[in-house]
Amino acid sequence: MKILLIEDNRELAQSITYYLGEEHYICECAYSYKDALERLSFNSYDCILLDIMLPDGNGLQLLNYIKKEKINSGVLIISAKDALDDKISGLEKGADDYITKPFHLPELHARLRAIYRRKKMDGYNDVKFNEIVLNTDTYEVFIKNNRLEVTQKEFELLLYFLVNKNRVLSKQSIANHLWGDYTDNLANFDFVYQHVKNLRKKIATAGGNDYVETIYGLGYKFNGLKYTDL
Known part of the structure; x- marks a missing residue:
């Protein structure tokens, strides 16, 4: 599975990238809105891990772009603990799921696999x-x-x-x-x-x-x- 991780916290991004790499995933990182937009314009991904709060933009704007351009990637929103409105907005805009910080990496992995099964494999392993x-x-x-x-x-x-x-x-x-x-x-x-x-x-x-x-x-x-x- 090929993943795009959009997360400005580099320490967290490195932890996620290392963990998913151990699970044989290809994981690319974007640390800003601009970087994410560029990668989405030229590459395809099975799933996108999308942080809402970015230093130069909002993750929900990226979600609008993903849906407008009909990018067929699963989207898992990474949200702050108290960001209920962002979670609801993201799901209404077409995100597949969300996970709240802080989270355990095995849970993140399980949610990614569930999204991939639903979108690419009709729900089966x-x-x-x-x-x-x-x-x-x-x-x-x-x-x-x-x-x-x-x-x-x-x-x-x-x-x-x-x-x-x-x-x-x-x-x-x-x-x-x-x-x-x-x-x-x-x-x-x-x-x-x-x-x-x-x-x-x-x-x-x-x-x-x-x-x-x-x-x-x-x-x-x-x-x-x-x-x-x-």
């Missing part, structure tokens, strides 16, 4: 497509009920394909989603090809169908209509 099953609790992949040995990045890549069926995903968007800020200054994204190639080979060897299409000059598409009864 398993992602299923024909003979392919991904368990997001155990990070396991099954092909025709047989466990497939995959790396962490291969699991995340397959999950990214599945929740974006029938959409063309560029190499850059795949790299940015799976590796975050580390890819910003890269000259090319040829390494994505090798990860896609390895994943397709493993699935084929296990007897699964190859749903991933190479769209030359653009990237890849997981064809959700291929090998189905539709």
Whole structure:
């Protein structure tokens, strides 16, 4: 999962980033309204952790921008203990949930997972497509009920394909989603090809169908209509 954390308290932001990193999330930080707006303009995220009080703006204004631009990210508001009006306003503007400071990091993690399940996985922990099953609790992949040995990045890549069926995903968007800020200054994204190639080979060897299409000059598409009864 790729997260954007919008929080001006750098100590808290570092604690959250470290914790989510240990849970295998990609977590990028924005410490101001301006920085957050720039990141939202050029990147996509599964979930956004949104602090209301920012040094140069209000988080609710960012929420308005998210909804206006139809950014399909889950939004978890981080609010002060006595900011009831902000919580209500945020939920009315389309936020998915809120958490009150101070909070325990495992609770934050649980709320993020719940938002992701609702928005991307119809409320389930398993992602299923024909003979392919991904368990997001155990990070396991099954092909025709047989466990497939995959790396962490291969699991995340397959999950990214599945929740974006029938959409063309560029190499850059795949790299940015799976590796975050580390890819910003890269000259090319040829390494994505090798990860896609390895994943397709493993699935084929296990007897699964190859749903991933190479769209030359653009990237890849997981064809959700291929090998189905539709």
